Amino acid sequence: QVQLVESGGGLVQAGGSLRLSCAASGRTFSSYAMGWFRQAPGKEREFVVAISWSVGSTRYSDSVKGRFTISRDNAKNTVYLQMNSLKPEDTAVYYCASSPYYGLGSGSGKYDYWGQGTQVTVSS
Numbered sequence: 001q002v003q004l005v006e007s008g009g010g011l012v013q014a015g016g017s018l019r020l021s022c023a024a025s026g027r028t029f030s031s032y033a034m035g036w037f038r039q040a041p042g043k044e045r046e047f048v049v050a051i052s053w054s055v056g057s058t059r060y061s062d063s064v065k066g067r068f069t070i071s072r073d074n075a076k077n078t079v080y081l082q083m084n085s086l087k088p089e090d091t092a093v094y095y096c097a098s099s100p101y102y103g104l105g106s107g108s109g110k111y112d113y114w115g116q117g118t119q120v121t122v123s124s
Contacts, residue, residue, distance in 0.1 A: 001026050002024055002025070002026045002027055002028060002030065002098045002112075002113040003024070003025045003026045003113070004022055004023070004096050004097070004098060004113055004114065004115035005022070005023045005025075005115060006021065006022050006094065006095070006096050006116065007020070007022075007023075007118060008020040008118060009094060009118030009119045009120045010119075011121045011123065012120075012121070013123050014086060014087055014123065014124050015085060016086050016122070017082070017083060017084045017085075017086065019080060019081065019082050020036070020080065020081040020083065020094055020096075020118060020120075021078055021079070021080055022034065022078065022079045022080075022081075022096030022115060023076070023077065023078045024078070024098060028077050028098075030098075030100050031098040031099065031113075032052060032053065032099055032100055032101060032102055033050050033051060033052045033053065033098075033104055034051055034072065034096060034097070034098055034099070035047065035048070035049065035050035035051075035097045035098075035099060035104075035105075035106075035110075036048040036081050036094060036095070036096055036097075037095045037096075037097060037108060037111075038090075038092035038094045038095070039093050039095070039117075040092040040093075043092075045095070046061070046063075047061055047106035047108070048060075048064055048081075049064060049070045049081065050070070050104040050105070050106070051071070051079060051104070052104060053072060056071075056072060057104060059104035063089075064083075064090075067083065067084050068081060068082065068083050068084070069081075069082040069084075079096060083120070086120075086122045087122060088122045088123065088124045090120060091121050091122050092120060093117040093118065093119050094120050095114055095117045096114070097111035097113060097114045097115070098112065098113040098114075099112065
């Protein structure tokens with residue numbers, strides 16, 4: 001199994017920044033890529049961004065492209081999500097997830113391990 005622990009969420013004003021972290025442990029060798037998803041109240045969970053552990057390939061959703069940046073530290077088995085120019089519509093619980101599949105899938109079904117989530121609230 002892979003254990004994932006997110007941190008770094010909080011309350012920020014619109015236009016501000018936050019940095020989320022996701023630390024992976026356990027059978028991390030089984031993980032090809034890591035993704036961030038988010039779920040706002042009353043809405044379905046949506047894909048935000050993904051990154052491969054090996055070469056660092058990335059895939060962003062259109063809603064965050066140019067504002068969010070994903071990175072990884074292979075030595076620490078940790079993935080980061082730098083979120084800039086935050087908007088109230090970015091308010092959600094953010095989850096990191098691990099995928100064993102080649103490619104950077106945007107569907108939640110491509111990910112087999114999930115963190116507990118961290119709340120991000122952007123005030124207007």
